[in-house]
Amino acid sequence: MKLTDLKQLFTDDRAVSPVIGVILMVAITVILAAVIGTFVLGLGDDLQDDQPTASFDFEYDNSTTPANVTITHTGGDTIDGTSDTVTVTTTGGNDIDNSDWSAEISAGTSKEFTLTSGNWSGETVNVNWQSSTGDSSATLATSTAPE
Template sequence: MKLKQLFTDESAVSPVIGVILMVAITVILAAVIGTFVLNLGGSVSQTTPQASFGFEYETSGDNNVTITHETGDTIEGARLDTKGLNSESGPDWSDVGGTVSAGSSVELKNGADWSGETIRVVWNSENNENSATLSESTAPTE
């Protein structure tokens, strides 16, 4: 048996490794190109902001509710909306100064009673494909 010749013969190793590397590179390139062609990476940059809002209800008088951004990310006012209310004039988050940050607030006016009404602060993505409820509150019942 020629044991020394068996250890020094490497003629089949190089072509096999070359084929495996070519297949791996082809698969990786196909995945990257396919991702961009199908626009699967387009919505990655539109992440939902993390923010906390406080709700203060005025149960006597005008029945107003004040919504205040307490903590979290700064959000573009045009991306925020308030849902689930019967207000005479809805809030315009853009009036806060373009961006909504900690301490910013809007006031909702309601001629009727807020009792049991659920109010949600909703964020909408720039292309309006995605939305998320950032905060919600149910008004106290009297």
């Protein structure tokens, strides 16, 4: 092998690096587009959502005065009602006494809520949750009382 052949070996412009460069640029572009698209479309907020998932059972009692409903956590995540805010509201305009649920709420936990007046007939009851920071909130359960 001559010295000129050795020089030509190291100075040869034919290589794989342009192909690798193009592949890397395409990959970087796709990744950046995905990250930017996620946050522009608002999907990034859902990634940090720490909303609990829980099931509740509602038992309405219109035979008492005032009428009451017993709400039981039947399964799902345990909710820390001492730091997070859990409230029970109605959409029919009736007010509920003691509407805050300020305790640890785990499967099997029940609490009785009482209307200030009237009865539950056709009333829609919601169990609402708000995180301790106030950044996240959700309606965990909804039930409509029988008429």
